[in-house]
Amino acid sequence: MIKFENVSKEYNNNVRALTNVSLDIRKGEFVFLVGSSGAGKSTIIKLLLKEEEPTEGKIILNDMDITKVRNRRIPYIRRNIGVVFQDFRLLPNKTVYENVAFAMEIIGVHPKEIRRNVPMVLSMVDLSRKASSFPDQLSGGERQRVSIARAIVNSPPVLIADEPTGNLDPETAWEIMRALSEINGRGTTVLMATHAKDIVNHMKKRVIEINEGKIVRDEQKGGYGDGISSI
Template structure:
């Protein structure tokens, strides 16, 4: 479960990106985070994996208190929270298999376990036939599928997706969404920041709208609610 209580984030330049937000996200939910550019969406989700630290309030993610967690323990949090970015962030000199395996190697997993689990997630995202290729040999959609596989290879309880379809065409975006839904159906909580109105309106989930750093709408099976 993710819980934020009276959370605010003020940057050193004086800008308040998140202003007194309180929200509860239950295990296994799928949440869209929507709102205009500059509304505070990115800060909101970055606080969930401690890329940004809140200025005030309380944030609980599973067993972790993110206001009290020591910096040396943030990597342990990241084992429980996978992150997918708009620009993939793959390592260019590693193959598809190696990019995904790296996420397990850094936590000390054994080679036999790595091989088994990487093959499982490659199967899930439909890329077993591409495992020996390098990122520059893949399409954008394939690169994003590798990024998703890497984010879930350590079986996190939460998957944070920051504009995961932002650089993709509509058909590829739908393919990515079907993978995210499949992951969610297996029990992983998914929190996805997006500007993709057609996906939000077509593939219904809870919608949390943020404007000027505040939650202005929290709606089950909601619509996007903004003009493109």
């Protein structure tokens, strides 16, 4: 599903963000990506989203080598990945329904399918009653659930969650984790970058720890690790 083969990334300022990283995430897995700030988590995500290119190595996504593709192929690659961000990134002048529908509109989905799918995913994240609300009328947890709905409405095989609970109180954070767990239970592969030590320790999923651009730990049903700063 997701495979890095000896991937390194060096930025133009001679900062080496990743060094010889190899990992293999299988279809349907839920994987936590942990490590201190600046360890390389964001670079891994940017490489998957084709926002950056690796300096060395190969990246496979959904059995396709995405290491070197033409720019016109990048939107197609991104359609196969749903992304949930820490800061929600909702469109402030669109309602909840419109925010989710927009993710389908921009890839040319037929209006009939949009009208069928959007209510379904809003129900999945328990936001049906908020469909006509605007983002500034929602709580932080509700905004994040809209973000999740938008990320999964096109049924991507992979969902990347980049610090999705970082701006939320503990109770709301667990609501988001329950939603992500349910999505994973439906077959979506989830890769979540996080500093949330309590969540990682409680859920006992696979943990990949990165430190100074190198994978230093990869274990099934792992914990956050005592050596990592939970900031």
